[in-house]
Amino acid sequence: MSGILYLIPSPIGSIKEVDYLTQSNTEILQNLKYFIVESEKTARAFLHYCGHNLDDNLNFIEYNEHNFNKINIDDWLKILKSNNSIGLISEAGTPCIADPGSEIVLRAHLNDIEVYPFAIPSSITMALMSSGLNGQKFSFHGYLDKNVNKLRQQIKILERESRLSGYSQIFMEVPYKSQKIFDLLLNTLKSDTFLCVAAELNTSEQFIKTKQIKSWKNFQVELNKKRCIFIFQNKNYF
């Protein structure tokens, strides 16, 4: 009998945003003793906020995208195979999606360990459903190129793909770059391309708008330091 690897999202912004855990998931979380985390300190704060009693018997294995191959995989597989469950908590957001963790999950599958995702709202899904752009076929590109010239080229290629294949093109950026990326999109995409900006989703600051580039140019928006998801598609206007 093996334990279960639970995939546990942590809040992206304020820790007080933890209103997405169901009662049953909260109970599971409160009973876990073993955790694989990016940072023990922030994981402890999150667990405390979720009502975990944080007794002395908790065990944390720290990992991040750089040290995965250095942490002792046999250690946490042994824990799971001894019928103890483990919670995988990412630093901010959903483990494995635009965040590290997938190597751990794959290793669990390959060792016949059950994987159980907490049911949580997904900002990518919420942005896409609210965009009015194609939700039947889409590509998520994570973070785009850091080099501005390459980035501009990448955006043009993705725009062309959206025209040819109909796929919505979704990407994220770190908050301090949001305004810069938005300005670059306005100067790079075609005037008739639709761009959706979905900022600070599921918070009181939520802002979601889709406009053609030519309309965005006449619209004032302040995205500085806002957590944004960008979606664009070049398509016929009905």
Next chain:
Amino acid sequence: MSGILYLIPSPIGSIKEVDYLTQSNTEILQNLKYFIVESEKTARAFLHYCGHNLDDNLNFIEYNEHNFNKINIDDWLKILKSNNSIGLISEAGTPCIADPGSEIVLRAHLNDIEVYPFAIPSSITMALMSSGLNGQKFSFHGYLDKNVNKLRQQIKILERESRLSGYSQIFMEVPYKSQKIFDLLLNTLKSDTFLCVAAELNTSEQFIKTKQIKSWKNFQVELNKKRCIFIFQNKNYF
């Protein structure tokens, strides 16, 4: 002052699965009088289950992916512009994602109507985070080709893309075809390609497993009539 277009998911399986609505979303839902729905009958059953009192003053506009251009857009824009909010409810699942609705949302944006998505768990996100496959970059293809020969070719192209670009390839299928598609994947994908089957997510029947094709061939699984999300990626094994 305009009303808001609320995007409201309905349960895919049994109506009793509506445990994902937050208190604030439930209150919004119970106060809505206008709805754009795929079917009035199932929308009424859903609203009843969510505690809506269903008085005589409710208004339903029926739409589906085929009649969007036939329903009178001016009618529902007039409702919104008169400071009445509208709930957009899809027949089963999340409006606009692998479901109709995006044309309505886009039309709302272009008329400066605020769009507000209910925060709901996404089966695509839950499947992907649980797969152990690439969650940094992925493509969702909706439903693949119906023609078996074209489907086989499409799967091979997507598998090659996953190898070259690293993108996880995600698609869905209608439940009665799940077993057939699974068998076809086993016979079409390369033996070292990783395939994740995520069935009946967020229900007591939940089944999530990722294996290489050669391992799936030695594993018994019964997917007949199960709601499945399939994800595959050809990648190096660590």
